[in-house]
Amino acid sequence: MSGRIFTGDELTEDRVITCDVCVVGSGAGGGVLGHELARRGLDVVMLEEGSYRTRRDFDMKESTAYTTLYQELANRATDDLAISILQGRGVGGGTTINWCASFRTPPEILERWRDVHGVKGLDAATLAPHWDWLEARLNIRDWPIEKANRNNQLLWEGLGKLGYSRGTVKRNVKDCASLGACGLGCPTDAKQSMLVTLIPDAVEQGMRLFANVSARRLEMEGMRVVAVHADVLDPRTDRPSGRKLTVRPKVTAVCGGAINSPALLLRSGLAARGLVGKRFFLHPVVVSTGRFRERVEAFFGAPLTVYSRQFIDRGPGKLGWLIEVPPIHPLLASVTTPGFGASHLELMEKLPYANAILSITLDGVQPGDNGGTVSLRGEGEYTRLKVDYPLTPFHWEGFREALKVSARLQFAAGAEEVISPHSTPVVMRGEKDVAMLDRAPYEPLRCRVASAHQMGGCAMGGSPKTSVVDSTLRYWDADNLFVVDGSVFPTALGVNPMETILGLAHWGSQHVAAAVGGRS
Template identity: 55%
Template sequence: MAEPWRANGPGRVLTGADIARDYEERADACVIGSGAGGAVMAARLAEMGARVVLLEEGGLYTRNDFDMQEATAYPRLYQEKGQRATADLSITVLQGRCVGGGTTVNWTTSFRTPERVLEHWRAAHGVEGLDPATLAPHFDAVEQRLNIREWPLAQVNGNNRVLWDGCGKLGWQRALTRRNVDACANLGYCGLGCPIDAKRSMDVTYVPDAVKKGAHLYANTRAVRIELHRKRANLVRAEVLDPATDRPKGHSVLVKPKVVVLCGSAVNSPALLLRSGLDFNGRVGKRTFLHPVVASIGVYPQRIDGFYGAPQSVTSHQFIERGPGKIGFFMETAPVHPMLAASAAGGFGAAHQEVMARLGHVSALIGLTVDGFLPGDEGGTVSLRKDGRVRLDYRLRPEHWEALREANKALARVQLAAGAESVHSLHEDPVELRREADLPKLDAAPWRPVRVGLFTAHQMGGCAMGKDPDKSVVSARLKHHHVDNLFVADASIFPSSLGVNPQETVFGIAHWAAGHIGRNLR
């Protein structure tokens, strides 16, 4: 059933199911990707009077499609049906693939870019002009549009209460998170698409805003190549996918733009540049960062019901800076929906069954390591396989493993302080802890690839911004160093990770960049 924003206004919305022929569009701006960067960019440019074509590889889904079933959501809404991983299979990559991108499936946590990160980008990478004062009005604007507010303590669920109470008993820093929701019913299924449109994700905010201002949205339409004439992008080639099979239908969409803005994500944006032959200095795909995540499972005598309630509403940055030579980490929570929990939990047979049987008594805490700040930490690399598919390599250094181990120990301490009967790691052979005296067991555990479950829901870098065109892909104003009318405006531009959830940083930077990109179209 068509949503109101699809039926009204001068814009147009076509999905793979609607397209039965080739299309050719002339546009002021072709925006590739409809997530945190692309949606804000498209809406801002359309509001400024630009003719915008918005291309999205994933499908268009509405609240009527969000049935709160993991078996439905992962194949529909996630990259590679929720099975994307690093090349060595050591890190599971959770990444959105639908209209709204990651904002449709993330857990709503919203942070402004930390000032220390902006200062690091300036000092280490020559990124001038992105300071707190410059970004503040843009953060103000998106926070108002998306109703970003602190979640009240009274509505914190049992899973997040563990982090709040445990940190409190240990005397560690803790805070309530801000969330982009309005009239939230505290259902807890944010990662599967919001069935009541309470989440202020891009599919219900900035994408409709863009269409109402005249933008043309093509869903199930994968950009396969950006072509140049001299030093300008003059054509974007896209193929139409069948929503039922996700295979090409044989139809194409060709866009002839004045400007191209690439917002496909920190994995897919570098991949498109590589497919297009636009890696002039060998830096595309380099410096890819993941906030590698370790999780800890706590089992309690009382019910936690971590599958209900806002997935993330408490955070702790107690260990964000751990001193010279150390990688910091921050602590949050993850929901314990059955499929997600079953795939993450270690062990086999009876041991695995026992954990799942007590799912209502389980809490899941996560430690997110802050990569990209130590000298020599180049993160991972996005490249293309021989068949054209994306490959993501990420080698964990000894400093990463040390941080992951210490994060796991900190999470266990929080859970034990909050009253856990037992705490379990996600090792192939899970480590069980029942008291703080057991923590050395984690030191003896195997901290090696595929011997412990690791995850990422935050992909950053790969098209890093910087002053030096020989060491970065785009300038501080997000323009490609070697293509005059090509910009990148998503998390791929970050020259390091953030140490916070990235969506609001992308919102704010895209909102800022749309100003000078739009002025160039007049």
């Protein structure tokens, strides 16, 4: 029996529905989980707060994408505005708008989860068959350097000239036209996101997906979730329509991501002894911009295809980082480029000649580095999210050193000028100027920091005293509640998180399925 995708404007009255499993969220975690449960013949209902949009809606315009496919119109940020947060919102979640980078979890991270955080039964060997299946189904393949755009080739050349480690990135694409619009929604369906792969498969196998439906509260009776209470949103205004959807499942899986999942639990009075929302990690990023004599045109081509983990482990007490490049689209560049008026205009006029290097820092693996918190402002179902992420001297030292490495890489690749992300940018015109970065201000709002990766907030582990979910992803204090997304990571990863979440959900689906017939 085939399922259906419902949108908010189709839900014209209050509804109460029953099912085996309610999956809240349709991104990397929810998409895989919904597919695996439907494949097993279970009755699955999936709730997605965002809209259902397809390639016909993806017009490659930033003004369209940011307002329809991102959380808070792409304006989500920490409470002090010091870190901007790019996060997907819509059917497919982050897989619809990410840049396709696919990395298996570094083995040392899984080992740390086991040895420090008590996670049991989850190692690279255990996850390997799940990754194998996903890589085949999602066409995750290496993107050779010969196909890289000039933005990525410049990083490759700089890494080679300085003798640093370098590699090419695997991407989940099929018949990719290299349009460069990955972050705006793929208009050709080349990106093998949840939107075009596992969610349609699950719907064909009977899953019912409700878009424009915002889960507000889980209703508990003793140790069980008995209902998921949700608002139906008007797809045109993205505001509550006044209609309600209530789902009464046997088992509930929260898959809203590392900000929205903790928020839903907290709105439901599920704080796990104060641990929900704690150990939240972002992979804070600083960006170095190089200007070249040649045209780079970083707004075209596969956006992220080269990486280096040369500096991921700098030793005890030091913040490490992953090196990659982003696409440089005009609107995003305009709000991240420093300066005002004529100086800003001059930099924007040079956009076709710009290369950017990302330093994606790895937090949560050093003693005492507990990341940030997700909490609520106000009471009841209509509270506002609050994300706090203190940046300490530990972070600022890492940002400074990362910017120095980035500048050297860009000069090695032939840059005529390198610009730092400070509010008053450091402008360097050669290797001799890199030392100027030591004298720049490193503090919130004076050095721009961003992140597109959210992890933690519902950490898994070996004890209810230190974690929110156990090693089967079950919430410690409920028999039929699971969390299946990046929020369960006990630390950050140091690589793009999509494939880790995919593999974790594929592996974890067995535990969720078992719970339908009784406690797993």
